[in-house]
Amino acid sequence: MLRPEQVEEAVKTGGSTRRPDDRITPRFKTGDAVRVRNRNPTGHTRLARYTRGKRGVIHHDHGVFIFPDTNAHGRGEKPQHVYSVRFEAAELWGEPTSLRDAVYIDLWEDYLEPA
Amino acid sequence: MNGIHDLGGMHGFGPVVREKDEPVFHAEWERRTFGLLTATLALRRYNIDEFRHAIERMDPVRYLESSYYEHWLHALETLLIEKGVLTQQELNNRTAELAKGVS
Amino acid sequence: MSTQHHNAPESEPALRVKALESLLVEKGLVDPQTLDLLVDAYENKVGPKNGAKVVARAWVDPAYKARLLSNGTAAIAELGFSGMQGEDMVVVENTPTVHNLIVCTLCSCYPWPTLGLPPVWYKSAPYRSRAVSDPRGLLKEFGLDIAPEVEIRVWDSSAEVRYMVLPEHPKGTEHMSEAELAELVTRDSMIGVAKVTVGSKARS
Numbered sequence: 001m002l003r004p005e006q007v008e009e010a011v012k013t014g015g016s017t018r019r020p021d022d023r024i025t026p027r028f029k030t031g032d033a034v035r036v037r038n039r040n041p042t043g044h045t046r047l048a049r050y051t052r053g054k055r056g057v058i059h060h061d062h063g064v065f066i067f068p069d070t071n072a073h074g075r076g077e078k079p080q081h082v083y084s085v086r087f088e089a090a091e092l093w094g095e096p097t098s099l100r101d102a103v104y105i106d107l108w109e110d111y112l113e114p115a
Numbered sequence: 116m117n118g119i120h121d122l123g124g125m126h127g128f129g130p131v132v133r134e135k136d137e138p139v140f141h142a143e144w145e146r147r148t149f150g151l152l153t154a155t156l157a158l159r160r161y162n163i164d165e166f167r168h169a170i171e172r173m174d175p176v177r178y179l180e181s182s183y184y185e186h187w188l189h190a191l192e193t194l195l196i197e198k199g200v201l202t203q204q205e206l207n208n209r210t211a212e213l214a215k216g217v218s
Numbered sequence: 219m220s221t222q223h224h225n226a227p228e229s230e231p232a233l234r235v236k237a238l239e240s241l242l243v244e245k246g247l248v249d250p251q252t253l254d255l256l257v258d259a260y261e262n263k264v265g266p267k268n269g270a271k272v273v274a275r276a277w278v279d280p281a282y283k284a285r286l287l288s289n290g291t292a293a294i295a296e297l298g299f300s301g302m303q304g305e306d307m308v309v310v311e312n313t314p315t316v317h318n319l320i321v322c323t324l325c326s327c328y329p330w331p332t333l334g335l336p337p338v339w340y341k342s343a344p345y346r347s348r349a350v351s352d353p354r355g356l357l358k359e360f361g362l363d364i365a366p367e368v369e370i371r372v373w374d375s376s377a378e379v380r381y382m383v384l385p386e387h388p389k390g391t392e393h394m395s396e397a398e399l400a401e402l403v404t405r406d407s408m409i410g411v412a413k414v415t416v417g418s419k420a421r422s
Contacts, residue, residue: 001247002157007255010153011264014331016305017163017378042116044168046376048323049117050124050350062306062379072164082377084308093124097354101370106377123323123374125347130359133339139261144232147239149260149335150253153302158247167325183326183341185231191238201241209237 017066019079024064026081026109032058033115034085036107044072047111054092055115056085059104067108080109116168119175145184151191160198169193260335268299269332269382270403270420272309274396277387286384287311294332304331304380310373311384312410317364318383319357319410321349322375329380333405340409350374360411383410390416 002010028034036051046068060083067078087103089096122128140146156163169190170178178186195201242248272294276283286293290307294300307329310318322328323346328336339345348356353370357363364370373381385407391399404420406412 001249002154002252004249004251004255007252007259010157010302011256011259012301014300014302014305015156015163018306040117044116044164044171046324048123048374048376049121050323062308062377065378066164068164068167071162072168082379084379093351097352098366098370100366100368101353101372103350103372103374105374106379108377120324122343122347124351125343128342128344128347131339131342131344131348131356133337137337139335140257142232144235146257146261147235147253148231150256151235151239151242151248153256154248154252155242170325179343183338188231188234188238192234195238195242200245200247201238205241206234206237209241210233213233213236213240 019064019066019077021064021079024079024081026061028058028061028081028083028109028112028114030058030060034058034083034112035115036085037111037113039111041069043069045069047107048105050092051085051087051105051107054087056087056091058083059086060084062106065108067110069108069110078110082106082108083112085112116171118171119173119178120171141182144188148184148187148191152187155191155195158200160200161194165194166190260330264330265334266332266403266405266408266420267400268297268334269329269405269408270400271297272299272332272382273384273403273408273414274400276384277399278396283384290382299331301331303327304329306379307332307382308373308379309382309384310371312386312413314386315367316369316371317357317410319349319353319370319372320375320381320383321346321372323347323350324374324376327375327378327380329382332382333408337405357411360406362412383408385414388413388415388418 035055036053038053039047062082064079065082067080070076070078084104085107089101090099092103170186173189196203243250276286286309290309294307312318326336326341350372353372354364375381401420402414402418404412404418407414
């Protein structure tokens with residue numbers, strides 16, 4: 001049970017889902033072209049539908065984190081790299097209001113394949 | 116899951132409605148619900164991913180029609196029962212007592 | 219896949235929460251004072267004033283700004299802000315050529331340690347659906363007209379990294395102290411739906 005005297009520390013510390021592990025080598029690096037896999041799991045995922053099958057570019061490797069698709073179903077943490085991926089507005093929406101704009105979304109390595 | 120929560124790119128929801136000088140909480144029950152999430156996560160009977168998924172599993176019409184903290188309330192009830200911390204019967208009985216003013 | 223757990227007629231939320239809390243307290247699983255303290259922390263203590271301090275510091279101290287943009291978590295922690303829903307922070311900078319906007323299309327992820335709890339509109343279907351596909355139309359509704367030559371970057375907080383915008387330092391504020399600058403920085407400017415001007419006033 002979380003006791004009152006523990007609240008301040010809990011608020012200040014939180015609960016990071018980062019799992020640093022140098023043995024888990026990243027598959028992608030900044031600048032790589034990637035395509036989002038067309039996955040449609042019936043369970044929990046953070047793979048937003050609007051990105052599936054779309055081509056993007058790796059902007060940044062955030063490091064290794066717990067994988068929610070397994071963690072939400074008692075199938076373990078399966079830690080892996082999470083990437084910030086840039087998608088051009090035209091790629092996502094066809095004929096967007098502005099061709100200049102982009103969406104950056106954070107995607108786990110399992111969601112991606114090389115483009 | 117391809118659920119109602121996955122809203123990015125959908126059309127038809129109209130303009131963004133903003134409340135002037137909006138308070139952090141709109142009712143006492145929202146406050147208690149907010150506190151209950153952190154307090155129950157500390158029990159380590161479920162994690163934040165299970166919590167989000169419980170919200171995603173809401174009936175889609177109820178998801179859109181209910182308020183944000185009602186989503187949290189739904190998830191808390193669902194998970195606490197699924198994990199065996201409470202039973203539906205206990206919850207029903209207590210709710211009925213409170214409704215009658217018996218405490 | 220929905221689960222039908224509510225055989226009982228749907229009672230109003232207040233009754234349901236009272237039932238839940240009272241049962242958990244009786245079973246020795248939750249301390250009501252813990253809930254009081256958590257509520258107090260996020261209703262009265264943690265809020266956008268924190269983020270405003272981070273922004274003002276970045277405006278007056280170029281070395282701090284560089285640290286903030288390269289490691290948001292560490293730089294924000296330098297000012298004493300850290301923790302729940304902000305364990306891993308990234309700060310994105312608005313410039314004359316780039317305007318940033320933060321959203322969580324899938325739920326409501328938001329950087330609590332610097333901005334407090336999110337407003338209802340941020341968690342609403344209209345915002346979550348349109349921020350990624352029509353940021354210009356959305357920003358117009360907020361009174362912000364972004365020039366065609368400016369690139370809009372929308373950051374969808376789909377993982378556990380939390381994002382915050384470093385708004386542009388407004389003209390006409392060169393004489394202001396760091397504390398005075400912090401008073402100008404609004405929550406909305408750190409989400410990206412507003413800019414900071416010399417006439418801005420942070421609400422609380």
